[in-house]
Each structure stands twice: as structure tokens, then as C-alpha cells.
Amino acid sequence: MGTQIDLPLDQVLVGDCIAWLKHLPPASVHAIFADPPYNLQLKGTLRRPDDSLVDGVDDDWDRFADLGAYDAFTREWLTECRRVLRKDGTIWVMGAYHNVFRLGTALQDQGYWILNDVIWRKSNPMPNFRGRRFTNAHETLVWAARGPESRYRFNYAAMKALNDDLQMRSDWLIPLCTGGERLRDDAGAKLHPTQKPEALLHRVILACTAPGEVILDPFLGSGTTAAVAKRLGRRFIGIERDTTYAEAARARVAGVEPAPEEAAAALPSKKEQPRIPFGTLVERGLVPAGTQLFDRQKRWQAVVGADGTLRCGHATGSIHKVGAAVQEAPSCNGWLFWHIEQRDGRLRVIDELREDVLRQM
Amino acid sequence: MGTQIDLPLDQVLVGDCIAWLKHLPPASVHAIFADPPYNLQLKGTLRRPDDSLVDGVDDDWDRFADLGAYDAFTREWLTECRRVLRKDGTIWVMGAYHNVFRLGTALQDQGYWILNDVIWRKSNPMPNFRGRRFTNAHETLVWAARGPESRYRFNYAAMKALNDDLQMRSDWLIPLCTGGERLRDDAGAKLHPTQKPEALLHRVILACTAPGEVILDPFLGSGTTAAVAKRLGRRFIGIERDTTYAEAARARVAGVEPAPEEAAAALPSKKEQPRIPFGTLVERGLVPAGTQLFDRQKRWQAVVGADGTLRCGHATGSIHKVGAAVQEAPSCNGWLFWHIEQRDGRLRVIDELREDVLRQM
DNA sequence: CAAGCTGTTGAATCTTACC
DNA sequence: TGGTAAGATTCAACAGCTT
Structure with missing residues (x-):
């Protein structure tokens, strides 16, 4: 010293x-x-x-x-x-x-x-x-x-x-x-x-x-x-x-x-709430590209692109934008609007898939 | 290839x-x-x-x-x-x-x-x-x-x-x-x-x-x-x-x-889509020669020429050049700057007209 | 005062088509 | 090859102001 x-x-x-x-x-x-x-x-x-x-x-x-x-x-x-x-x-x-x-x-x-x-x-x-x-x-x-x-x-x-x-x-x-x-x-x-x-x-x-x-x-x-x-x-x-x-x-x-x-020991750390984009579900294979999504009453259907966009007729874009477009609504929460068809034929709202991913993190 | x-x-x-x-x-x-x-x-x-x-x-x-x-x-x-x-x-x-x-x-x-x-x-x-x-x-x-x-x-x-x-x-x-x-x-x-x-x-x-x-x-x-x-x-x-x-x-x-x-195709960016000159809209009658264009706040107005140029006071040229000139800005995307007045009096950005043309192709 | 709107800014290897 | 013109492109945080 x-x-x-x-x-x-x-x-x-x-x-x-x-x-x-x-x-x-x-x-x-x-x-x-x-x-x-x-x-x-x-x-x-x-x-x-x-x-x-x-x-x-x-x-x-x-x-x-x-x-x-x-x-x-x-x-x-x-x-x-x-x-x-x-x-x-x-x-x-x-x-x-x-x-x-x-x-x-x-x-x-x-x-x-x-x-x-x-x-x-x-x-x-x-x-x-x-x-x-x-x-x-x-x-x-x-x-x-x-x-x-x-x-x-x-x-x-x-x-x-x-x-x-x-x-x-x-x-x-x-x-x-x-x-x-x-x-x-x-x-x-x-x-x-x-x-x-x-x-x-x-x-x-x-x-x-x-x-x-x-x-x-x-x-x-x-x-x-x-x-x-x-x-x-x-x-x-x-x-x-x-x-x-x-x-x-x-x-x-x-x-x-x-x-x-x-x-001099510790400062509180800010806990991080991860945001899950819809594209993450596509990348991870939970909603593969090409999957069809439906609204709850099956009035509309849309196809999932590899980049996480939806396509439904002329409308292309995020799950929210396309959901709004087909309903001619100013906005739409795509997580709650769109569903996938399960093997048993029943519909499952995609928001539940997001929660699955969140739980893994 | x-x-x-x-x-x-x-x-x-x-x-x-x-x-x-x-x-x-x-x-x-x-x-x-x-x-x-x-x-x-x-x-x-x-x-x-x-x-x-x-x-x-x-x-x-x-x-x-x-x-x-x-x-x-x-x-x-x-x-x-x-x-x-x-x-x-x-x-x-x-x-x-x-x-x-x-x-x-x-x-x-x-x-x-x-x-x-x-x-x-x-x-x-x-x-x-x-x-x-x-x-x-x-x-x-x-x-x-x-x-x-x-x-x-x-x-x-x-x-x-x-x-x-x-x-x-x-x-x-x-x-x-x-x-x-x-x-x-x-x-x-x-x-x-x-x-x-x-x-x-x-x-x-x-x-x-x-x-x-x-x-x-x-x-x-x-x-x-x-x-x-x-x-x-x-x-x-x-x-x-x-x-x-x-x-x-x-x-x-x-x-x-x-x-x-x-x-599998990714969402195409605007750059990858075919280019539509503004003159095409004039030719097709979507924006007839003589039409008045406005910016969003109606601070400026310009007149469309038959060749697809704009005129606004002393400024004459493309939609981009005139948009830049009136704002005294280094550059301007005229597609997003200029609007036409619809019959109901509301303004519509001319980029939407371009998208209509794109969809027809 | 709260809520909302506008403007500013940060270690940046930052366009492309056509003539 | 270079020059010119078309036209594509932003997120979070903060400060300051208005409603």
C-alpha cells in the first residue's frame, strides 16, 4: 500500500x-x-x-x-x-x-x-x-x-x-x-x-x-x-x-x-416488463407463417405473414390495423380480436398465446 | 442468374x-x-x-x-x-x-x-x-x-x-x-x-x-x-x-x-413498390390539371399543371420541389405534404391516390 | 394542478433511380 | 462514371407551454 x-x-x-x-x-x-x-x-x-x-x-x-x-x-x-x-x-x-x-x-x-x-x-x-x-x-x-x-x-x-x-x-x-x-x-x-x-x-x-x-x-x-x-x-x-x-x-x-x-450498497433496480410483439409468436412457431386467423364469429379470416403482418383482402398490416380495417373501425386491439383454430376446431384468442410467452420469460 | x-x-x-x-x-x-x-x-x-x-x-x-x-x-x-x-x-x-x-x-x-x-x-x-x-x-x-x-x-x-x-x-x-x-x-x-x-x-x-x-x-x-x-x-x-x-x-x-x-414474402417497403410519377395521376384524371392542392393546415395552395408540375406563387416544379420551396425546407416528400379537397370539404393526402393507382396494377 | 400538446435531442459509420 | 432529382424516413425522454 x-x-x-x-x-x-x-x-x-x-x-x-x-x-x-x-x-x-x-x-x-x-x-x-x-x-x-x-x-x-x-x-x-x-x-x-x-x-x-x-x-x-x-x-x-x-x-x-x-x-x-x-x-x-x-x-x-x-x-x-x-x-x-x-x-x-x-x-x-x-x-x-x-x-x-x-x-x-x-x-x-x-x-x-x-x-x-x-x-x-x-x-x-x-x-x-x-x-x-x-x-x-x-x-x-x-x-x-x-x-x-x-x-x-x-x-x-x-x-x-x-x-x-x-x-x-x-x-x-x-x-x-x-x-x-x-x-x-x-x-x-x-x-x-x-x-x-x-x-x-x-x-x-x-x-x-x-x-x-x-x-x-x-x-x-x-x-x-x-x-x-x-x-x-x-x-x-x-x-x-x-x-x-x-x-x-x-x-x-x-x-x-x-x-x-x-x-454505498444498492440502488433499487427497475423491473422490466417485456413487451411481446405479435411477430414473436410467428418467429417462435406458435403461429406459423401461413396460419389463418379468425374473429370470434368467423366473419373474417386473415393469413399470417412471416414478418408478423396479417393479410385480409386488400388490408395488410399489423394485427391491430387489419382488425380495424375489416371492421371499418378507427382502432382495434388485435390481441383480443383475432383467434386461431385449434385441432379440436375451437377458437383460441391469440392473447392467450402471448401470455404463454410472457410466462416463459 | x-x-x-x-x-x-x-x-x-x-x-x-x-x-x-x-x-x-x-x-x-x-x-x-x-x-x-x-x-x-x-x-x-x-x-x-x-x-x-x-x-x-x-x-x-x-x-x-x-x-x-x-x-x-x-x-x-x-x-x-x-x-x-x-x-x-x-x-x-x-x-x-x-x-x-x-x-x-x-x-x-x-x-x-x-x-x-x-x-x-x-x-x-x-x-x-x-x-x-x-x-x-x-x-x-x-x-x-x-x-x-x-x-x-x-x-x-x-x-x-x-x-x-x-x-x-x-x-x-x-x-x-x-x-x-x-x-x-x-x-x-x-x-x-x-x-x-x-x-x-x-x-x-x-x-x-x-x-x-x-x-x-x-x-x-x-x-x-x-x-x-x-x-x-x-x-x-x-x-x-x-x-x-x-x-x-x-x-x-x-x-x-x-x-x-x-x-413467406416480407412486407414490401415503399421503395420496393413500382414508382408512380405524379403526372400519372394527372393523366388519369384523378387530379385534373387546374386542381388546387393544399398542405394539411391550408397555409399554402398550389395549382396542378397538365404536365404534373405544381405552381405556387413564384415556385414551380415537382410536388416535392414546390413543397420544399414554400416551407423553405431542404427537401420535402410532396406525396405526404399536398392534399386535395374532396366534395365534402375534407382534405385527402395525395399519397392515398397513389396507393389507389398501385392497387389497380 | 393535472393532462395534454409541441418542440428538442441523443457516440450515426443512415438512399436510390435515372440520365 | 458522375450529376441530378425523386422521395423515404424516428423513438423515448424531457422541457416548456397551453387547456
Whole structure:
């Protein structure tokens, strides 16, 4: 523990993270959280359907000449991180599909031992405005030990408590950082383009550190890691090369009140009520494509498509839309309107099938 | 399309996938789904998937040699896949944290263009018995085009329909393959250690192929890809080196009943429907020359010319150009902006007239 | 005050057909 | 091949205002 005396604890260091890391003593921090540039490679502009402009990440710090340059940068800071990490420490590295495969490969190549890949599922992601891909609704965190033999810390009980006494899974549902939590400049614009939600860091820090231990963030940005660390009674070392961000992080941390020691345990988790689209019943074979559906009096019949749409004469669309169309009604709850014919000839309302699926989950 | 005659369609090919891929003509398949082995073995050879390797590591294994051998194998079959893939085709590659970073990096290095990483969230994952990690509750699918300029297929409307008229997200909740769907041997043991659920392949195939197109699976295993392809009216090519699995897959496919043709077709998007110029409505008398058009709030009005142009003050041109001009917007979809006044005085959007014409064709 | 309506926004690799 | 024009495309959360 003597080396900790030399550590710049609870400080925001301004400058290049690789240079700063080289100044830190070896095997000195218990955990690292790194949210490096993603190398998004955006081209042109993107507009929403209402013609408003999307404010994409086009900052200089996210531009690299090519994948090779990005890999070289990644391997350099990861090498220094591994030197600085204690033998029993763990590292979190975060990214999206643009860069996360480079990050994971570099971690493995350097001898880190991956423990989990954790999915941050965004409850409110930005949609895909042009309809050319799936909504990119998540980011990935790779959690790794220093090596395969590491006796790392995992606060299993705390994670289970945080998840209503169920084992914490590798997929986490957490909203974007918006509203009052989002730092803003004097003009009311977001201060940092990619500020992470405190809930995410709360879970990360609680999972792999004990109170008083040191967590290092080489890309501190707006200071979420430092703020949550202080609130949870951990020590932090933050490195940030942009002076504006670093200043904002310092001010933010200064305003944080550490939680009472006994309260640093758990926040209530929001229980998730899964929504079952009709298409799910089709995919799972409960209502195969081609099945005929009927209303209760068998006045109408419709055919199920592989994509979960119904077709009845000219009407095509969701179970609700087609139900409304055939009745010439303004709206219709298709779950209660449509039925399948069972083997014994009796009708069964499809809402009961949905309940079967819900029970399985 | 002539090359398709040479393709071994709807067959299960037994043998090494790289050798078989080299025999297939270039640019011949519309989509590829690959669920490769993620085991590494000593001396660089690979064996088939086996649950036992997750944590057990041999003492004398050389980590670099093993990762290198896995990478070499990955790059070899991905190279052949890229040759066989049509210019506008897409590939799905699936893995877990042990191997998916190698897969994604290899894809990018070979020029593939990642479109999404999709998370298969398991509703019923195996718990982590020792409580040393988060429950590993997901696997990752990487979806990629052949290159950044590819004009790939994405059945956006079908995916949206499958999800109750909300954009399909990158996280999919699907149960493990269990119960009656799981293939078993005579002793009742599972036939294949990693049989994928049909619901997963249903969504994959529906997202990126049209009926009649060809999907290739170089690691067919128990044949889920082939079975779902047949049921959805797609053609398949399956490669599997284990004769037991290959035989089981053949028998499984033979028992599959294809869905009716109209059910297998995905909901066509507007882009895929034949284009109706606005002038057609004028020609056919649905919107006679001289008709006045209004926006929804009747803030502007325009007069229809005999050539299908609009005139509104100084602005003259297509319905789109004039719509954009009066709003001073960068662009405008005139079909949804302009309305005609009906006899009862109510407004009707001209897009509905276009749909009437489409139905008559 | 509650309920409802409007406008804004978030790590974005976001079009295609025709000439 | 490139240039131009047609026309397709959004979800959840929050803030601020009206009813």
C-alpha cells in the first residue's frame, strides 16, 4: 500500500493519457475504466425525417487515419494500463461496433483475460432515421482481468442485490444521460458529446472495487467515473487531455457528496416488463407463417405473414390495423380480436398465446 | 442468374468448409450465416464445438500460437466467403466473448463493412454457478456488407412489422433452443451442443433475403439455417464436416413444410413498390390539371399543371420541389405534404391516390 | 394542478433511380 | 462514371407551454 502515497489520488490530470500513465508506478490501481474514442468515421450530414440536423460526433479527437492508426493507439494505452494495473485488478473497456472488436482483440493479444462482455442496452437510443439498419440500441463493455490466473474481485452479492436477488446478467438496461444529469455549457448545449450515465458507472464501480480502492480513467471526459467513484467512497485518478472537459470534471466532482458508507450498497433496480410483439409468436412457431386467423364469429379470416403482418383482402398490416380495417373501425386491439383454430376446431384468442410467452420469460 | 445453375442448392455438403467454398462460383450467394467453432486446440487444428472448454485451459498451451491459429482459420474461411458472396450480399457471423472480437476484427481487416452488431439476449441462460462473473446471458451476431459501398438488402418494413410497428433494435430477446425443437439422439441426449433456435434464424433470414434467394451456412451443424430457409421459401447451401450432424440436418430439412408463398414474402417497403410519377395521376384524371392542392393546415395552395408540375406563387416544379420551396425546407416528400379537397370539404393526402393507382396494377 | 400538446435531442459509420 | 432529382424516413425522454 506504500506505493499509493505516490499516486495522484482524486485528481484530474490534464494531458495525454499515455504520457501520464508512464509516470504512474506499476501495479498501483485496483480497477480501470476506459471509454476511448470510437473512431466513428462519420461522413456528411444526417437529417431526421423532420429535416432537423443530427449533431454527430465529428470532434478531432475521434479522427484516425485508418484502422492501423487506431490499433496502434489502442495497443499503446492498453499496454500502459496493464503495467499500472494491480495483479488482481480488472479493466473495463467500452466501445461500439466501430471499434469494440479492435479493443477486444487487443486486450486478448496483450494477455488480458476477458471475464465478460457486458451489453449496455439503451432504453432510449437514437432511431435509425433512414431505415437502412437495425436501431443501434446498445454499446459493449469488455471486462477483463490482468491475466488468466488473476484473483480478481467480483462483488457477486452486491450485484445480485442490485438486481432484485437475481444473478446480474451480462445485459444492462440503462437510459442515456439526459435531463438534469447532462452537463451543459452557458448556451445550454451539451458540454461533452458522449457523457456516460452515472448509473452505468455505479454498476461498474460497485461490481469490481471495494471502498477506498483506486479506479483509474484514462479518458475521463466529463468526469462521470470520478463523480461516481467519489460518491461511492472510492479513490480515483482521472486523465483528460481537453482542458475544458477537465475543468468541468473538477467542478462536477467538487459538487459530489460522498454517500454514507452503509448506503454505498444498492440502488433499487427497475423491473422490466417485456413487451411481446405479435411477430414473436410467428418467429417462435406458435403461429406459423401461413396460419389463418379468425374473429370470434368467423366473419373474417386473415393469413399470417412471416414478418408478423396479417393479410385480409386488400388490408395488410399489423394485427391491430387489419382488425380495424375489416371492421371499418378507427382502432382495434388485435390481441383480443383475432383467434386461431385449434385441432379440436375451437377458437383460441391469440392473447392467450402471448401470455404463454410472457410466462416463459 | 445463370451461375445459380451450378450451385448445389438445397443440399447439405459434407466436408471441410474451406475446400467446399473454393468450389463455389464467385459472387453467387445472397447471404451467409456462419456460426463457427470457438474452440481453440493445441497445434493449431480445430475440433468441433464442445462445451467443456469454456474455462479449462491446458497447462502447456501457447496462447499466442492458439490465437494465431484461430485467426488464421477465421481469415481463411472469411476470405472464401467474401469471394462467394454477391456484391450486394451480407454476412452474419456469430460468436461469444471468447471469439467474437477476433471475428469482428477479421471482418473489418478484410474489407467487410459492419452494419450492426446484434445481441441475442437469452431469456433462459445458464446461470454462473460459481458466482465469479456476470451471468453470460447473450451472444453477439455481427452483420456486415461486402464493402462500404454495397447496396445491401435490409427488409426494414418486415423487421418493423415483426416488432409491432416499432423499428427493430439491435438487441433481440429469444429463448435458447430447448424442448421439442431440440434434436436428440436415441438415448435422448442433445444431438448437437450448440443448436441455435429457429426464431433466431427466422429473423436473420427475413431481414436480409427475399424469397428464392440463396443463403449459405458454412458451419451448418444441426441444420437450423437450412430448415428455416426452406420454411421461408429461400434456397440454402449447407456445409458440415461431421457426418452425424450432416445426416441429422438432412432428415430435419426433409420434414420441413414450406410456408405458403404469400406468407413467406416480407412486407414490401415503399421503395420496393413500382414508382408512380405524379403526372400519372394527372393523366388519369384523378387530379385534373387546374386542381388546387393544399398542405394539411391550408397555409399554402398550389395549382396542378397538365404536365404534373405544381405552381405556387413564384415556385414551380415537382410536388416535392414546390413543397420544399414554400416551407423553405431542404427537401420535402410532396406525396405526404399536398392534399386535395374532396366534395365534402375534407382534405385527402395525395399519397392515398397513389396507393389507389398501385392497387389497380 | 393535472393532462395534454409541441418542440428538442441523443457516440450515426443512415438512399436510390435515372440520365 | 458522375450529376441530378425523386422521395423515404424516428423513438423515448424531457422541457416548456397551453387547456
